[in-house]
Amino acid sequence: MTTERRLALGVASLGKTFGAVTALSDVTLEVEAGSVLALLGENGAGKSTFISLVSGAVTPSSGTIEISGEPARLNSPHDAARLGIQVVHQEPKLTNEGSIAENIFLADYAGGTGLQLVSLRRRVQRAETLLSKLGLADGLPPVTTSVHRLSAAQRQLVAIAKAMATEARVLFLDEPNSSLTPRETTQLWNLVRALRDSGVAVIVVSHRLSELYQVVDRVAVLRDGRLVATGTAAEIPIPRAVELMAGRQSAPVKRAERPARGDVVLQMEGVHTRSVHGVDLTVHAGEVVGLAGLVGAGRTEIGLAACGGEPVLAGRVSIDGRERRFRSPRAALRAGVVMTSEERRRAVFASHDVTFNIAGSSLERLSRLGVLSRGRERGLAGDWVRRLALRGSPGSPILSLSGGNQQKALLARALAVKPRLVILDEPTHGIDVNTKAEISALVGRLAAEGLAVIFISSEVEELLGVADRVAVVRDGRIVQEASGTDGIGLVAAALGETLTPRTEPSDRSGLPS
Amino acid sequence: TTASETRKEQASTLKLSAPDKAPTPGERPALTDKKPEKPLKIAIIAIENNPFFAQVRTGYDAVKPKIEALGGKVDWINAGTEVNVDNVGRAINAAVVDGYDAIASLMPGDGICSYIRQATGQGVLVAAYNGDTTCAKESGAVFFHGQDLRGVGEDAAKLMCEATKGVASKDKPGKVGVETESFAFQALEERRLGFLDSLKKNCPWVTPVGDGVEYQGSTDRVASATRDFLTSTPNLVGVYVTGGNPHVAARTVASAGKAKAVKVIGFDLTKENVEQIKAGNLYGAIDQDPYGQSYDSITWLYNALITGEAPSPDYFVPTKALVGTADNIASLASGK
Amino acid sequence: MTQRWSLRSAFGHVEVALVLVIVIVAAVVAVQVPSFLSTANLINLLLAMVTIGIVALGQGFVIMAGELDLSVAATIAFTAACAAALMRDGVPVWFAVIAAIAIGSLIGLVNAAIVLGTGVNSFIVTLGTLSVVQGLTLMVTGGLPIATPLALSDIGADTRVAGIPFPVIVFVVLAIIAQLVLVFTVFGRRVLAVGDNAEAARLAGLPVIGTKLAVFAIAGGLAGVAGILRAASLGTAESSAGTADLLPVIAAVVVGGASLVGGRGSMIGVFLGAVLLGMVQNAYIILKLSSWLQLATFGAVVVAAGVFDQARQGRIGWINTLRDRRALSRSSNAAAVSAGTSK
Amino acid sequence: MTQRWSLRSAFGHVEVALVLVIVIVAAVVAVQVPSFLSTANLINLLLAMVTIGIVALGQGFVIMAGELDLSVAATIAFTAACAAALMRDGVPVWFAVIAAIAIGSLIGLVNAAIVLGTGVNSFIVTLGTLSVVQGLTLMVTGGLPIATPLALSDIGADTRVAGIPFPVIVFVVLAIIAQLVLVFTVFGRRVLAVGDNAEAARLAGLPVIGTKLAVFAIAGGLAGVAGILRAASLGTAESSAGTADLLPVIAAVVVGGASLVGGRGSMIGVFLGAVLLGMVQNAYIILKLSSWLQLATFGAVVVAAGVFDQARQGRIGWINTLRDRRALSRSSNAAAVSAGTSK
Numbered sequence A: 001m002t003t004e005r006r007l008a009l010g011v012a013s014l015g016k017t018f019g020a021v022t023a024l025s026d027v028t029l030e031v032e033a034g035s036v037l038a039l040l041g042e043n044g045a046g047k048s049t050f051i052s053l054v055s056g057a058v059t060p061s062s063g064t065i066e067i068s069g070e071p072a073r074l075n076s077p078h079d080a081a082r083l084g085i086q087v088v089h090q091e092p093k094l095t096n097e098g099s100i101a102e103n104i105f106l107a108d109y110a111g112g113t114g115l116q117l118v119s120l121r122r123r124v125q126r127a128e129t130l131l132s133k134l135g136l137a138d139g140l141p142p143v144t145t146s147v148h149r150l151s152a153a154q155r156q157l158v159a160i161a162k163a164m165a166t167e168a169r170v171l172f173l174d175e176p177n178s179s180l181t182p183r184e185t186t187q188l189w190n191l192v193r194a195l196r197d198s199g200v201a202v203i204v205v206s207h208r209l210s211e212l213y214q215v216v217d218r219v220a221v222l223r224d225g226r227l228v229a230t231g232t233a234a235e236i237p238i239p240r241a242v243e244l245m246a247g248r249q250s251a252p253v254k255r256a257e258r259p260a261r262g263d264v265v266l267q268m269e270g271v272h273t274r275s276v277h278g279v280d281l282t283v284h285a286g287e288v289v290g291l292a293g294l295v296g297a298g299r300t301e302i303g304l305a306a307c308g309g310e311p312v313l314a315g316r317v318s319i320d321g322r323e324r325r326f327r328s329p330r331a332a333l334r335a336g337v338v339m340t341s342e343e344r345r346r347a348v349f350a351s352h353d354v355t356f357n358i359a360g361s362s363l364e365r366l367s368r369l370g371v372l373s374r375g376r377e378r379g380l381a382g383d384w385v386r387r388l389a390l391r392g393s394p395g396s397p398i399l400s401l402s403g404g405n406q407q408k409a410l411l412a413r414a415l416a417v418k419p420r421l422v423i424l425d426e427p428t429h430g431i432d433v434n435t436k437a438e439i440s441a442l443v444g445r446l447a448a449e450g451l452a453v454i455f456i457s458s459e460v461e462e463l464l465g466v467a468d469r470v471a472v473v474r475d476g477r478i479v480q481e482a483s484g485t486d487g488i489g490l491v492a493a494a495l496g497e498t499l500t501p502r503t504e505p506s507d508r509s510g511l512p513s
Numbered sequence B: 001t002t003a004s005e006t007r008k009e010q011a012s013t014l015k016l017s018a019p020d021k022a023p024t025p026g027e028r029p030a031l032t033d034k035k036p037e038k039p040l041k042i043a044i045i046a047i048e049n050n051p052f053f054a055q056v057r058t059g060y061d062a063v064k065p066k067i068e069a070l071g072g073k074v075d076w077i078n079a080g081t082e083v084n085v086d087n088v089g090r091a092i093n094a095a096v097v098d099g100y101d102a103i104a105s106l107m108p109g110d111g112i113c114s115y116i117r118q119a120t121g122q123g124v125l126v127a128a129y130n131g132d133t134t135c136a137k138e139s140g141a142v143f144f145h146g147q148d149l150r151g152v153g154e155d156a157a158k159l160m161c162e163a164t165k166g167v168a169s170k171d172k173p174g175k176v177g178v179e180t181e182s183f184a185f186q187a188l189e190e191r192r193l194g195f196l197d198s199l200k201k202n203c204p205w206v207t208p209v210g211d212g213v214e215y216q217g218s219t220d221r222v223a224s225a226t227r228d229f230l231t232s233t234p235n236l237v238g239v240y241v242t243g244g245n246p247h248v249a250a251r252t253v254a255s256a257g258k259a260k261a262v263k264v265i266g267f268d269l270t271k272e273n274v275e276q277i278k279a280g281n282l283y284g285a286i287d288q289d290p291y292g293q294s295y296d297s298i299t300w301l302y303n304a305l306i307t308g309e310a311p312s313p314d315y316f317v318p319t320k321a322l323v324g325t326a327d328n329i330a331s332l333a334s335g336k
Numbered sequence C, D: 001m002t003q004r005w006s007l008r009s010a011f012g013h014v015e016v017a018l019v020l021v022i023v024i025v026a027a028v029v030a031v032q033v034p035s036f037l038s039t040a041n042l043i044n045l046l047l048a049m050v051t052i053g054i055v056a057l058g059q060g061f062v063i064m065a066g067e068l069d070l071s072v073a074a075t076i077a078f079t080a081a082c083a084a085a086l087m088r089d090g091v092p093v094w095f096a097v098i099a100a101i102a103i104g105s106l107i108g109l110v111n112a113a114i115v116l117g118t119g120v121n122s123f124i125v126t127l128g129t130l131s132v133v134q135g136l137t138l139m140v141t142g143g144l145p146i147a148t149p150l151a152l153s154d155i156g157a158d159t160r161v162a163g164i165p166f167p168v169i170v171f172v173v174l175a176i177i178a179q180l181v182l183v184f185t186v187f188g189r190r191v192l193a194v195g196d197n198a199e200a201a202r203l204a205g206l207p208v209i210g211t212k213l214a215v216f217a218i219a220g221g222l223a224g225v226a227g228i229l230r231a232a233s234l235g236t237a238e239s240s241a242g243t244a245d246l247l248p249v250i251a252a253v254v255v256g257g258a259s260l261v262g263g264r265g266s267m268i269g270v271f272l273g274a275v276l277l278g279m280v281q282n283a284y285i286i287l288k289l290s291s292w293l294q295l296a297t298f299g300a301v302v303v304a305a306g307v308f309d310q311a312r313q314g315r316i317g318w319i320n321t322l323r324d325r326r327a328l329s330r331s332s333n334a335a336a337v338s339a340g341t342s343k
């Protein structure tokens, strides 16, 4: 497209080690201005590390970085920002007490003595203008709302707006769509295209390859911290990319055959919570029920109501035919009901290792008379590390794991209690394609063994791949149920959106400007 | 008006006539039998959470009905739980606002004088008791009734010299461990420094172990410091405690079996201290007549309000420094 | 829901909640002792909290930035002692005043340098420096008070402007400035952002180190101001003035609604927190409460202020649930009626 | 890199780091005064820290569970006073001892109930109850110490088993039990999990409320144990409303390596933290340090222990950065050479 090739970013022999772990080694890569690069790789491949290095958040152990053709020495994120590098981090980095507007313009506070005055009113106006320009205003409450009142997806929107608030030359998006629904993702891709056309280099990390391929020009694949391939999206189509990421051919995951569904495990009748209004839901043993819905629809809340995480204000929740009034998730756990959280940072025990994190819900089972058997604890953790192909040893600190692997540990925590019913809230949030398929398969297998599963996801395709039935949630109510392969249309329709047909990677049309 | 101006104007506000002679310490002063012409009230500012102040309280309890029989009013104002300038100052201010005609105030340190100046500036009669003497006079306080702190520190040293006669001498020098409640609390520093000075003068062969240690109101640390002195100093002959709880030191020395060799000296004849003196563990304690600190001060304030007469030509009216030792403790204790 | 919202907007700020608590306490006391509300007493009450209050403003910045500074309690006495020693040695008063504030800031900077340079929790660092500064005070004073010159008392409690003691004016002015700085300047926003999420602040390019250095320096400097004002009022620099101020200073900040983990707070809240504590102390003297009641009352008010703040924010989970349940059963009765008709 | 790793595994635990600091301090002191290492002195040193140490074990549980309990400082005196009053009134000694521990636990439960029921930060709640409990102590004692019967001194400092004072044995045994509980029991795990991330623990089905109730009850109960042992050793229950034990108790826990935000810590660390503090206090008597040096040394050791712990964990950012940068410049020089040849 552009005749003169302008390099926005170039790195040579970039590497990073954390203690004994090599997160990235010898990566040499160039990104042109005005292009979108997909950075692909399995969990722990080094994608986030790459971004941290190039955005000045972490000092590289080796290698050089050039920004716009100039060698750059990045001592801080501030240095990188001055050179036009903006990042949407995998975990949104926001201040909790700050308002949406304040977070969007947080970088305004970066320079100067600090004695400049701030105008609250102007900041609010600018934030409103920016959000509506970006088309993100609909998904968010008023810009004066504190961030701690937002859901994970809403926080992600704020983080995106924050990165867009400054003129960027290089924009990194680390899993920007991981909790977004298709509609918001489409919106985001439109933004990305517009930026690309104005000459920005955009580097996107995402495990939702089919969504991602709607927008990318080039693809770079990392495996075990090394760059294994680069090419145009046409040269490396999705199946090839998946192969490169894994380093092997991946067998297509077959949907496990399940016996006919068993007895009713969970029955919710007219359940009300703060933001759920009269939900009826039945889940049988051996059945996977998906919950679909837009951001803030109330899917998490339904799960919490079922597992004692949120007080049920009215209605009945029965497990195995007995009415239960769980006062806490602990009571639910005793009855065989567990839930995994959609938000990693609210779920991990950050100062402890993988074993501690996996064994968290199973302590009683691993102990006699209150004394813990550390051998059995290690055994349990080791088992699950193997079963989920978790990359990291049972003894490694949980925070040293990549995001996806942390997610696996949390999944293991829930499954290790051998529940009757498991509620998985965005369990594949940030998990790579192969693992996602593995998790889907695992869920299928467990269901086949008689487990009842509620599977909450904002990815409709995934839901239809794993669920026997999908319930669509809107405004705290179940508005539709669908099953079967043609359910996708129904669900999409119920969500009030048309799933965009997969656009060709080279397609450049449809830019709103 | 700035403060420096006001301060210069002071001292002229209160005019009392002085009697010819100072009262004899120890005897309880007589209360005038005149009734007040208009309602009159006197406050004593104190705290209430330790054995010493419990004794002060008994003096107050004794004098209160006598004055109230005459038609006056006396109140005990709790300044808080800790004797410090902020607490006592706050209480003085509150008493002034509350319309007291006279206040007997504790003296936690020089800083209190500015509050006294404020109070006397508003025509309130102020007396100082228990603590330091130097600046209250300039601030307009009518008298100070209490211990001469440096003086009793010196007395304590003399007592220590006497106590250690048998165990230390010119040829056989001895050590004394000093335990102070706080290195930064003025009254206790006077007691500590007076002790150290006088020790050097009176029996130079008995020398302190360093500057001493601070126990900050912790009985545990009185005990542990005593034990530490005992183990680390083979020729320890004495322990001197400037603040509360010398009985803990005495007990610790005794349980180490060193009561004969190591003499403990402290202040105040509280119940616990008396017991330890009787048991032969505490060599001596110097009393400061806590009963009189309240009883006498309040009496004199009432008299001054009615008769316009100060208790003494001197500003400083010392309390009787009774020294309680095994020899006289029986009679002292029964005399109370 | 709407009801909850209107309630919230009425008690929308910690300041309003505190003012309410203050009014209630004042009313209760004034009914017993009317002179409680006399101008003279109100001035006493403020005057008594000047030291704690000013230091609490500085501590407020530190706490809102996610740190804690225990050492300020010792800095008050140390700066005053240094200034008094300087004046005693013939240094001009104005210079000694500036020196005291500078020394306070310097101590703050040392604290910050240790915290930032080693990553040791500021609680531990300042627990250590608290003791070190107390030691230095003893070194300077030898444990005895140092008298300050008459000229210094021009900024002391005896100097009144329009009937209000000078230190009180300083306190009020500093509280207002602190609040303006916190809310309307970039620095203030940085403090809150850094205290809320230092990592987010760093990634957004905010000068985390500079901000933390500044808050500790401010806290030390304000301890210097408090020390000087106290010495000026008392005419002497005490060497004891020590850890008695430690807990009240922190109490004023947290009663004032600041979050102990940083990121949230108000300087007007700190001011009101100090006033509330001062008021309680004043009240129990006026009411002639016995020692044990003084202590118990003080403790109860601290807890009550905390509970009130939580209730105001609608953060007491079980109350919310109860209310929601009641509201729902009311509306579902109504719904059942209408459903019954429609069936 | 490998070198750093071997270093880390050698100093792998806070306990090892503390033992090293303790050995260094001991060596420095013993060089000056050999008798420092005498059995008698070592026993003194432990005995001096019994109260603080036992209470710090309880505080350790509370801090590791992500809370803080300031009130324990007052509970020590209160429980002792209650027990002494009961014994004075003829209640059997063993019963009074149990009562003291029960009363302590009860106070802990009240603290926990307020914290859990209202969501008010435990710092504020226990700042308040600290004062309330001090008040109750005065109410019970009237400000006067209460003598304890001779029989109680059987568990006091004068009773020795194999030459070691009984309270020291209790302290050591409690520390060992506490460590075993923390590391090997479900309860210990829960404490660490709840302190690390209470929300996560709740959703994972851990009994958050029960665990927090338990840690506060343990802290109160251990304060009761400490109170009784102190009364037994002194022969009297003090009524002093002082907070002299407040900061040392917290200092022992954090010097012992526990994270103040919860989730991490060791009871052996707490034990060693208390020993280190006791040792410093003992050392300056032995070394005859001047008053200001006593305070300054104490502070310096607290800071040094913190810094040492950080360094051991390789957490001092700028040291790491320096090392990384040096490694980088070495490797990028190499890279530049190879890049030069490839061009």
Ligand SMILES: Nc1ncnc2c1ncn2[C@@H]1O[C@H](COP(=O)(O)OP(=O)(O)OP(=O)(O)O)[C@@H](O)[C@H]1O
Binding pocket: A018, A019, A021, A022, A023, A024, A041, A042, A043, A044, A045, A046, A047, A048, A049, A050, A090, A399, A400, A401, A402, A403, A404, A405, A430, A432
């Ligand atoms: N701070 C750290 N300390 C130790 N190891 C780390 C640290 N950060 C990352 N790693 C390791 O570096 C490797 C790369 O991690 P990175 O977060 O870059 O992966 P990623 O490709 O972003 O994975 P994901 O898709 O799961 O987000 C992983 O093995 C991870 O465990």
Ligand SMILES: Nc1ncnc2c1ncn2[C@@H]1O[C@H](COP(=O)(O)OP(=O)(O)OP(=O)(O)O)[C@@H](O)[C@H]1O
Binding pocket: A149, A151, A152, A153, A154, A179, A275, A293, A294, A295, A296, A297, A298, A299, A300, A301, A302, A342, A458
């Ligand atoms: N702590 C809270 N305070 C206020 N409102 C909340 C809170 N938590 C959730 N909500 C609101 O409750 C509603 C349902 O939220 P929920 O998290 O169940 O939705 P969801 O379907 O899981 O969506 P998401 O994609 O955001 O996770 C939303 O409108 C949300 O804003």
Ligand SMILES: [Mg+2]
Binding pocket: A047, A048, A049, A090, A174, A402, A403
């Ligand atoms: Mg990542």
Ligand SMILES: [Mg+2]
Binding pocket: A151, A299, A300, A301, A342, A425
């Ligand atoms: Mg959700």
